[in-house]
Amino acid sequence: MRIAVFRDAQQADRIGAEILERIVREKAHPKLGLATGSSPIGIYKELVERIRISPCSYKHVSTYNLDEYVGLSADHPQSYAAYMREHLFQYLDMLPNHIHIPNGAAHSIEAESHRYETLLREAGRLDVQLLGIGLNGHIGFNEPGNHLSSETHIVALTEGTRSANAKNFPSDEQTPRHAITMGVGPIMKADSVLFIAHGEAKSTIIQEAFTGPVTTSCPASLLQLHPNVIVLLDEDAAAGLLNGGRPSFRMIGNRRIAFLFDPKIQEIIGENIS
Numbered sequence: 001m002r003i004a005v006f007r008d009a010q011q012a013d014r015i016g017a018e019i020l021e022r023i024v025r026e027k028a029h030p031k032l033g034l035a036t037g038s039s040p041i042g043i044y045k046e047l048v049e050r051i052r053i054s055p056c057s058y059k060h061v062s063t064y065n066l067d068e069y070v071g072l073s074a075d076h077p078q079s080y081a082a083y084m085r086e087h088l089f090q091y092l093d094m095l096p097n098h099i100h101i102p103n104g105a106a107h108s109i110e111a112e113s114h115r116y117e118t119l120l121r122e123a124g125r126l127d128v129q130l131l132g133i134g135l136n137g138h139i140g141f142n143e144p145g146n147h148l149s150s151e152t153h154i155v156a157l158t159e160g161t162r163s164a165n166a167k168n169f170p171s172d173e174q175t176p177r178h179a180i181t182m183g184v185g186p187i188m189k190a191d192s193v194l195f196i197a198h199g200e201a202k203s204t205i206i207q208e209a210f211t212g213p214v215t216t217s218c219p220a221s222l223l224q225l226h227p228n229v230i231v232l233l234d235e236d237a238a239a240g241l242l243n244g245g246r247p248s249f250r251m252i253g254n255r256r257i258a259f260l261f262d263p264k265i266q267e268i269i270g271e272n273i274s
């Protein structure tokens with residue numbers, strides 16, 4: 001796991017966009033696992049800006065989103081499908097049948113879960129999975145518990161997750177109670193994970209996830225077991241890790257974790273991302 005700490009979120013987002021774009025430009029048929037929520041918005045914005053300056057076709061790209069709210073159709077303004085159109089897809093020349101997001105309004109949500117899992121299996125290993133983290137350590141909508149599913153499943157959102165998401169809905173009542181989410185399997189099998197978090201509110205869970213025990217009570221802690229994770233944080237999100245100190249390389253257990261400011265990060269990531 002390589003953790004890069006940036007002075008501000010925009011610098012982190014720029015690097016995130018660069019990493020994604022490099023995969024898109026270099027791979028013949030890139031498979032991108034995409035995320036929603038507030039965390040990746042800046043990366044998408046930077047990506048769109050990069051494309052504006054230096055056009056890049058996405059016709060050869062396939063995308064697989066992590067999750068969708070149960071009950072919301074793709075044209076619902078708060079659906080993750082709408083979010084993806086708003087923040088990214090409207091700017092790309094992607095082929096519509098290359099875009100994959102669970103259908104939250106499917107007649108049978110169980111059948112939809114099965115369909116999405118089959119699709120992910122057929123797709124095989126993702127080149128990269130973009131990930132944010134919930135305040136309770138969830139990745140995708142894999143909420144903490146005694147068990148984590150490796151497969152796509154329906155999840156009852158915790159009250160904490162619902163109240164964090166309520167800001168995007170007109171009322172608490174209209175905030176969805178369930179979601180359909182990719183399991184942890186495809187995330188852990190992805191060639192690389194690009195993890196992003198901003199803001200002080202995430203600092204405690206980041207510290208727990210990356211320096212605490214690997215446990216289903218903090219789903220993001222599983223990423224400690226993934227061989228190729230790049231974590232992009234702003235200083236506020238990294239506060240728990242930096243502990244008031246200066247960024248440096250450190251050993252945590254037997255893992256060498258790099259705390260870096262921006263000047264060298266592109267080279268370092270460039271060597272390691274496939």
Ligand SMILES: O=P(O)(O)OC[C@H]1O[C@](O)(CO)[C@@H](O)[C@@H]1O
Nearest residue numbers: 036037038039132133134140141
């Ligand atoms: O980025 P946010 O809005 O803090 O949300 C945290 C995470 O929860 C989710 O909304 C659930 O998948 C992710 O999209 C996001 O990374």
